[in-house]
Amino acid sequence: MKRLKSLAVSCLLVCTALAGTAQAEGFALYEWGARGNALGGTMMARKPDASAVAYNPALMTQLEGTQVMAGVSAIIPSAKVDVNYGGRTYTGEGADNVWTPPHGYLTTQLKDNLWLGMGIYTRFGLGTEYDDKNWAGRYNIYNAEIQTISYNPNIAFKLTDKLSAAVGVEFMTLKLNMDKKSYGPDPTNPNPASSGLDVDSNLEADSYGWGLTAGLHYQFNDQWAAGVSYKSQVEQDAEGTNSFSFDPLIASNPTLRAIYADCDVKGSVTLPDMIAFGVSYTPIPELSIEVGALLTRWSLYDNLPIYHEPPFYAGAGRLVNQEKDWRDAWRYSIGVEYAATPWMDLRAGFIYDESPARSGKIDYLIPTDDRQLYSVGTGFHWDSYTVDLSYTYIVASDAEYDNQGGGIYEGSSRDGRTHVFGLSLGYQF
Template structure:
């Protein structure tokens, strides 16, 4: 029974410690089409309603009421190379397209006070392989999505300074599929039992923003998103567990459906953006975001009377970005951006579901306005650095005879739209 508990706990660790949907760590930043086209360059600009996600203090620049909604389509690709004593094998991830929605509303109460609500995803991933691939004992299918509901209050202190504060009420849903190597007692027949883990949870954090409009040309933004402690509860279920106790106990480990609990500490981040607008129809922004992934050093799992700790020992990450926006016509805008992210994953504990080790992104986009409507479109391509598995000690990798390997040709294409209206 202890063997099964250990297996359940190891899978719960993977379930809760999932990697990115194409942000370093397991962060997302696809919060609006204009923001993606500008490589997150809305911290200093902070001049449309999606700034509720990037730097909410900027909504004080929006008179009246503004609404926006949209969707990102994320199509990842890549493969994992595994090395064993009997040779090397490369397995491609299954093709799939994942979505990340966003919605925002801001309303001006008076000359000083604005209210806003943002709904967007801060963390998430999706990744799957065939059920018989060499890494199936670590994972073959995983999905994570968080949705943040962020009610916000923003104050315009004077013509130069604005501040904001909001709550991040976050819900997360996660699932994991993996195989458990099982031996039939007596006959010693070996087979793979399928295990599915699914659960959800809630956490609460805070968002703070500061925007400084120094003059008509220069503006500076600063945005802080606090840590969120996510409490997760889920069910562990086996595909085959026998139709009675005697048959269950005739297999090692015993296949028994069970509950799992975890506490996941999601990191805080601090973003700085400096915007320069030399002409009315031309603007630039450069910025940096620091994410404190070093707080993600271990994960405690609780399952009945058994506890486990999984070391992660990640390091803090940086995102450096630059962007340009040009309006050749009053109703038409052209945008481009680039950002570079530093690696955060500690390869001594890397899972197969973590295909990233730093990344680069080039983005393009356009915006169209007519009357009170605006439509923004964006495309981004993500190049992901390879992760090496030669030193990892993660469960389901080293202990099943995999001696090394690496992720290969990992990338993603992102298409996105946002539709907004000003009342």
């Protein structure tokens, strides 16, 4: 037991240290385990591993003894954004970054019909950075990071030989960092080609919130099974600071310095709930196929209001309101797993991921439209050890931008491509 506690604490520390951000549809992340990555997230109904805590905690009732798992997904996004202004086209290109959302799990059987699980994973995250801080869309954003970490204990019950259920609590931390430019001395005559007199804004804020999780699983027979899981919305009331830096010409102007004065900020946002479904078919013991769908209710994310306390904006304070008006988005998936040998599994998956952003509301924070995800992977298991590897190639559809003001000009995104590498290590006591 002492060894088990040490492993659990180590897993917690490693996952917290590795937590990072990535570009995702909306800004939800679903990379909760290398096996799940390779199978397109189809982990609602099939034979589980310890990552069931995140995918469908009701599946913990199929796990024997005590199991631990920890790993990371390395996400490498890229995209280009063309902005049309003044008869010219300006291109912004994503900076070369690697984002590393972690995952860690512990499950244990307490009684014949009772299991306990703990998960640490990232449900929302975003990393968008343009390699040129002076690109044409800098008045909307040139760097943004949204990072959450979910700490999620669950209890699972075996209600009958075929039906299992689970409930849990989610404690989610959030950190926000946004860098953008503001127009300099003449805000009525912005020129995306100029760079010398902009005001640089750096906003940093953090918060935490609570939610609930639940899951159901039903095993019809040896071949067919179905599962459903739910993660509730989480309210985040963030507080932080916004600091500004100036060109020397602006710094010498007391009126402009009063407008762009460092200040405290606060804002409230609702991170959406998710409900996922899956049906699995196992025609032979070596082969399993699962199809699934996941709904993220992005319609709850209708606005991003950030209030700047005085002395910002000449001592009056100001509400900076970013209307989103997103819609609910579906994620459809299929995954196939084949036990090629007693010690190695082969996996493949496909996902079609809808964009929540409506036409005319797309901005440079998330410069893509619908996505297609192609994934493969393998798993090795011997004695009490498992090693899972995955690779996912994400193709994002081009997005069109309307002239919305606020630094968003007419244009389009293109060449949205992302590589995701996954690694999970597991051990069963």
